[in-house]
Amino acid sequence: MEKIIEESKQGQSLVLEHKKENTKKLFIESYGCAMNFSDSEVVASILANEGFNTTDKLEEADLVLVNTCSIRDKAEQTVRKRLEKYNAVKRINPGMKVGVLGCMAERLKSQFLEEEKIVDMVVGPDAYKDLPNLLKEIDEGRDAINVILSKDETYGDISPVRLNSNGVTAFVSITRGCDNMCTFCVVPFTRGRERSREPQSIMEEIADLASRGFKEITLLGQNVDSYLWYGGGLKKDYEKASEMQKATAVDFAQLLSMAAAANPKMRFRFSTSNPQDMLEDVLHVIAKYNNVCNYIHLPVQSGSTRILKEMNRQHTREEYIALVDKIKEILPGCSVSQDMISGFPTETEEDHQDTLSLMDHVKFDFGYMYSYSERPGTLAARKMEDDVPEEVKKRRLQEIVDMQQKTSKERISRFLGTTVEVLVEKASKKSDADWAGRNSENSMVVFPKGDYKPGDFVNVLVKECTSATLIGEAVGYSDMQS
Structure with missing residues (x-):
C-alpha cells in the first residue's frame, strides 16, 4: 500500500522511437506503481539492443510483456484478464511469445508456467538483464524463468528509455x-x-x-x-x-x-x-x-x-x-x-x-x-x-x-488570490485551450495557453479552484525559467 497506484496510467502500452536496424516488435504494458513504469523503461532499453522496436498494436507483436503489480487484488485480476486476451491473440499468431514481469511474476511463477501454462517467460524485478538469455531459452522451445532476488542489482548502469514521456x-x-x-x-x-x-x-x-x-x-x-x-x-x-x-x-x-x-x-x-x-x-x-x-x-x-x-x-x-x-x-x-x-x-x-x-x-x-x-x-x-x-x-x-x-x-x-509557480506539463484534459501543470505543493493548475509551452515555468495568479485543481491566469515566467 506504500506505492501509489495512478488509475489513469494502468495498462498503458509503451512506445519509443524506433531503431531502423531492429526487425522484431515488442508490446509492453505496465500496471501498478511508478516503480513498475520506471522498470518498463529499463526493460525496453535492454530489448532495444536485442533487435526489438516497441509497438502499441498487440496483434503484430513478436513478444508481449506485461509488467505486473501484486499490491492489490484488483491489479492481479486485471492482469489475468489481459493474459487471457494475449493468449487469444496467440492462438491466431502462434509465433508470438508472452512473458510476465515484475511482482506477480515472482509471486505466481509456478502457476503461470507449470499449472496454467499461460505464459512462456516469467521474469522477476531483479532479473531484467537476463532477458537476452531467457529469450534464447524460449527460441529453443523451453519455458524461461528467472525470479532470483538480488542483493545488489539497482540497474544503475542501464540508461532507461523514456516511454510515453511528455519530455518534461x-x-x-x-x-x-x-x-x-x-x-x-x-x-x-x-x-x-x-x-x-x-x-x-x-x-x-x-x-x-x-x-x-x-x-x-x-x-x-x-x-x-x-x-x-x-x-x-x-x-x-x-x-x-x-x-x-x-x-x-x-x-x-x-x-x-x-x-x-x-x-x-x-x-x-x-x-x-x-x-x-x-x-x-x-x-x-x-x-x-x-x-x-x-x-x-x-x-x-x-x-x-x-x-x-x-x-x-x-x-x-x-x-x-x-x-x-x-x-x-x-x-x-x-x-x-x-x-x-x-x-x-x-x-x-x-x-x-x-x-x-x-x-x-x-x-x-x-x-x-x-x-x-x-x-x-x-x-x-x-x-x-x-x-x-x-x-x-x-x-x-x-x-x-x-x-x-x-x-x-x-x-x-489557501492558494486563492496568490501567485503560484507552475511547470507546464501537458494540455488540460477538459480544454485544449488550456495548459495543465503542478505547483511546488503538487496541486494541479490550469490556465490559458497563451504563448507558453510544455517545460516552461510560469507564474499563475489563482482565481478559483475545485477540490483538486487550481484555475488561474498566467502573469509571466518565473525565476526558474532559463
Whole structure:
C-alpha cells in the first residue's frame, strides 16, 4: 500500500522511437506503481539492443510483456484478464511469445508456467538483464524463468528509455526493495531487501535528462528516505561497513542536496517516504533549495497506534503527528499527502475514529485510500483473520474519503488570490485551450495557453479552484525559467 497506484496510467502500452536496424516488435504494458513504469523503461532499453522496436498494436507483436503489480487484488485480476486476451491473440499468431514481469511474476511463477501454462517467460524485478538469455531459452522451445532476488542489482548502469514521456518530467530510481516488513505488504517478498544505487550514476542520469530538456525529476524508491550508499550492498549490512565506508557514506538528505545544487533550473520531488526514516535534515534541504518541491507523500495507514503495531509499522500515532508538526514548523505551507487502509484485521470502531481524528489534526492535502485487501504471502494473510465485514470496511472507507475531500477543498483554497509557480506539463484534459501543470505543493493548475509551452515555468495568479485543481491566469515566467 506504500506505492501509489495512478488509475489513469494502468495498462498503458509503451512506445519509443524506433531503431531502423531492429526487425522484431515488442508490446509492453505496465500496471501498478511508478516503480513498475520506471522498470518498463529499463526493460525496453535492454530489448532495444536485442533487435526489438516497441509497438502499441498487440496483434503484430513478436513478444508481449506485461509488467505486473501484486499490491492489490484488483491489479492481479486485471492482469489475468489481459493474459487471457494475449493468449487469444496467440492462438491466431502462434509465433508470438508472452512473458510476465515484475511482482506477480515472482509471486505466481509456478502457476503461470507449470499449472496454467499461460505464459512462456516469467521474469522477476531483479532479473531484467537476463532477458537476452531467457529469450534464447524460449527460441529453443523451453519455458524461461528467472525470479532470483538480488542483493545488489539497482540497474544503475542501464540508461532507461523514456516511454510515453511528455519530455518534461521523469522518474529516476534511487533504491530498490524494502526492509520494512509491514504485515499487509508483499513488496519485500516480490522486490527483495533494500539496497541503494550508486550516487554518481544517479547524478549522471539526472544530468543526461537535463541536457535533453527535462525540467522535473522524481527520485523514486519504495522508501527513499532510507537511501544510504556506502559502497554497495544491502542497507541492513551497513553496520558491518568499514569506518572509511561509513565516513564517506551518502544518505538521502545529502543526495537530494547534491541533485538540487547541481541542477538549479530543474525541480525535484521524491516518493515514497516512510515516517520512521524521514530525518529533519531532509526538511532543511527542502527549505534551503527553492527547486525542491514543497510536498511530502507520507503514508500513515492508520491513526490507531494499536493497529499500526498490528501492521508492523515502525511508528506510533503520536510519533507521526509529531513529525507532521515538525514538517509544518520547518516548511510552512508544505503539502502532505497520505496512504490509508480501512478495515485492517481486528480494527474496531474506536480505531477507525482514531484515524478520522488524526486526519482532522494533520489536514492532509490529498490521499490514497483503500479498504484492506488480503494479499497472499504476507504476514497478515498467514497470521491474521480478515475479520472486518466488507460492508463495514466500505462504510469506514467512505467516511475517510469524505473527510479527505472536505479537507482537500479547505487546503487547496489557501492558494486563492496568490501567485503560484507552475511547470507546464501537458494540455488540460477538459480544454485544449488550456495548459495543465503542478505547483511546488503538487496541486494541479490550469490556465490559458497563451504563448507558453510544455517545460516552461510560469507564474499563475489563482482565481478559483475545485477540490483538486487550481484555475488561474498566467502573469509571466518565473525565476526558474532559463
